[in-house]
Amino acid sequence: MNTNILKQQIELKKSMLCVGLDVDLEKIPKHLLDFEDPIFEFNKAIIDATIKFSVAYKPNLAFYEAYGLKGWLALEKTIEYLNKNYPEVFTIADAKRGDIGNTASRYAKAFFDDLGFDAVTVAPYMGKDSVEPFLAFKNKQTIMLGLTSNPGAKDFQLEKLSDGNYLFEKVLERSKSWQNSHQLMYVVGATKPEYFKMIRQLVPEAFLLVPGIGAQGGSLEEVCEYGMNTNFGLLINSSRGIIYKSNSLDFAEAAADEAQRLQLVMKKYL
């Protein structure tokens, strides 16, 4: 999918919300464990309940890989379900890949061609040849880590270079020269709103995927205020804050209420 459809969806739903499908069998309602595929049942219910308020879904691969083959099958069924029932929705495989060129090509093929995701998250620190193979896939988006939400972002990304710039600034600047860089989006953590102005100067046109509101403490209002551009330019993710709002029979309804609460805040900026 290209970003025009995403923009249209944001306009239509008055939402920039991305629901993170980070499914942990220890946290989902107990009655779902009786199903043959509890992860898929949970995802299906969450997707159907939140679709009115959300323009994107982001399963984080770790939560599927942790269950081996069963987890991978649940992921496959989830993306199939989304593509079949809600083809207008933007889908992100949060895989944070990043390897040498020929390996990167295989990762890209797995997520774009085989599974059919619209976007994949990648770590850029192995350089251009670890990201460009993803960008070679037309009509797909590659979401590169820019400035992440975790405390450890300061270890490398916020290291000051001799020219006075942060390392993450250099990485973002350099990425703009890569082939098909118009298909790049960037991850910027909601926990670091003070850097949004700087990032918007570096990548004014790009979409930013912003995790870190809710459980990690980032402010949704600050993200909307400082992160948007004239094309909206934001996808704001919440995972635990939505999907584990309740772990009883009403879990899907509670997730929908939380998604709507976030959407109503975003609506003020759209």
Ligand SMILES: O=C(O)c1cc(=O)[nH]c(=O)n1[C@@H]1O[C@H](COP(=O)(O)O)[C@@H](O)[C@H]1O
């Ligand atoms: O790439 C990501 O999505 C990501 C980048 C980042 O800087 N911080 C971050 O939390 N994430 C992911 O976003 C999700 C955040 O989940 P919650 O904190 O539960 O909303 C998790 O899947 C994280 O792996």
